[in-house]
Amino acid sequence: MNKNCLFGVTVAVAAALGLSACAGGGTSGGDGTLTVAAPTNEKGALDAVIAKFKEQNPGVEVNYTTSAVDQYQTTTRTQLSSGTAPDLFFVWGGSGGPLSTHVIAKAGYLEDLSSQAWADNFPAGIKPVTQFEGKTYSAAVTYSGIGAIYNMTALQEAGLTPPTTWTELLQFCSDARAKGKPAFALAAQTNWVTQLIPYSLTPTLVYGPDPSFPEKMEQGQTSFAESKWVDALNKNVEMQKAGCFQDNPLGTDYNASVSLVAKGNTLGIVQTNSAIDAVMEQAPAGTRLNMLPLPATDNAAETRMTGSMSAAYGVNARAKNKDLAIKFVDFLESSEGMNLYTSANKSLPAVPNDSFEADASLSTLQEYTKGGKTDPFMDVMWPNARVQQTLMQVIQDMLSGKTDAVTGLTQMDSAYKQG
CATH class of the missing domain: 3.40.190.10 (Periplasmic binding protein-like II)
Known part of the structure; x- marks a missing residue:
């Protein structure tokens, strides 16, 4: 990953202007390369979990792109329609936006993740917004x-x-x-x-x-x-x-x-x-x-x-590296991966665990x-x-x-x- 990439400063449900890409910014997977897309404000958290994921999986490469929320939503929906979307991408919960879990699961763009071991671990307030018609389609990572x-x-x-x-x-x-x-x-x-x-x-x-x-x-x-x-x-x-x-x-x-x-x-x-x-x-x-x-x-x-699930990821139903994408999601849903991600973007874990220490600014x-x-x-x-x-x-x-x-x-x- 090219550490010299420049990223705009943004927030969790949204991002500022500008498009950034790292490691070539490719959106097609294959041969041990996972492709990921997210809003710009997820950059620091992605850096942390990707570094640890690669450390634990030698030989795997992860290319990701980030962009401002409006641009991210428009670009990703277009890519999903054309079959060029990345293997793994940031999604929202529920049904209120163009990349919300219910909306894109209904369109057939998300892989069913119900069989994963973590799928039933979400608290009652989070589970409904990760599911569509009783099946889990998004992996909640943070609570904001x-x-x-x-x-x-x-x-x-x-x-x-x-x-x-x-x-x-x-x-x-x-x-x-x-x-x-x-x-x-x-x-x-x-x-x-x-x-x-x-x-x-x-x-x-x-x-x-x-x-x-x-x-x-x-x-x-x-x-x-x-x-x-x-x-x-x-x-x-x-x-x-x-x-x-x-x-x-x-x-x-x-x-x-x-x-x-x-x-x-x-x-x-x-x-x-x-x-x-x-x-x-x-x-x-x-x-x-x-x-x-x-x-x-x-x-x-x-x-x-106001408190709710914030960061979540969905696996592209047409992902070129679907198995690797699911493996990455499984890491995100582990206490280690979730705590790394959560600590980096100053939020709380979607699934509470005893090993997480919240930033003092979030105590209330x-x-x-x-x-x-x-x-x-x-x-x-x-x-x-x-x-x-x-x-x-x-x-x-x-x-x-x-x-x-x-x-x-x-x-x-x-x-x-x-x-």
């Missing part, structure tokens, strides 16, 4: 969350502490502005980032109070526009009006937002936990980070977090997970990718004053009903 990642070093210098209620959050934004540092960096120019604040608020506002909400949606007994999703979207705009974000968030991309919090120019960022590694790459030595829930009400005991996410105070990423069980795409556009439109919550959520309801 969404929350407010605070630069604790910058907070200490500003004399501030993280808020635990909604009223405290708005005051925190005001106090941070008074110190000359906005509370949160928001990369609203990068489409996928816009969903992260609603995803942080709805566990407390929607899914915690009504765990049956997804089933009610599926059965047509409720809708986004008739639910507390309205409050979540309005609170997102309220944060903007309260000065919680840096100037011109609609003109800020993901990479720029990471730099803002890394340098202490903002005190935090609402992101997936994989952004922790991205921030630390740019932060001064000794910087401390902490990922905490974003409060949505004035009762701290009600606060919940781990605590909330063990305490049953998390809800899955909202889109994983939505019936199609259009719902999520609509949400991202609605948030951008609301931040620019072009629409309101009810109108936007009605558009989401329309997309949801398309099945």
Whole structure:
């Protein structure tokens, strides 16, 4: 593998711009060469597990490509359709996106992995999003969350502490502005980032109070526009009006937002936990980070977090090196492989094990997970990718004053009903 390849900095459910390839970037396997593709933010984790896999399997080569999420999804779907996809590739759980497990398993693109020894090991909250029609098609590796990642070093210098209620959050934004540092960096120019604040608020506002909400949606007994999703979207705009974000968030991309919090120019960022590694790459030595829930009400005991399967891999049903791809997946699902991958991208293992020590910045996410105070990423069980795409556009439109919550959520309801 060419260690001089350059990779963009990205996050778990998404990535920044740019395409990168290593070891020739080939997508056709054969003769002891495994081909793999993933979003750019998986680079560090792949480096770690590939090095160990090759060490344990002398003579095996692994070529992989990485690209920004939007580009990765488009390219991989095209390759799957044309029969040129790599042996192994990154997938999402559930059914909410173009490379979600349910979607591509239904299309016949994924190898059935149900016979593998690890297939029944996933926790109850993860198993459904790795399966389609009762069969396992994706190998979950990591468990991730969404929350407010605070630069604790910058907070200490500003004399501030993280808020635990909604009223405290708005005051925190005001106090941070008074110190000359906005509370949160928001990369609203990068489409996928816009969903992260609603995803942080709805566990407390929607899914915690009504765990049956997804089933009610599926059965047509409720809708986004008739639910507390309205409050979540309005609170997102309220944060903007309260000065919680840096100037011109609609003109800020993901990479720029990471730099803002890394340098202490903002005190935090609402992101997936994989952004922790991205921030630390740019932060001064000794910087401390902490990922905490974003409060949505004035009762701290009600606060919940979003937590769900994040990184997962599927084997191409038409893989040229299918046996080697399955062997690599088996390594990923071992405690050794899963811990290597998980440690590299600052997440938690999809299958908990006693030998894993979580990064200190993830202690609260781990605590909330063990305490049953998390809800899955909202889109994983939505019936199609259009719902999520609509949400991202609605948030951008609301931040620019072009629409309101009810109108936007009605558009989401329309997309949801398309099945």
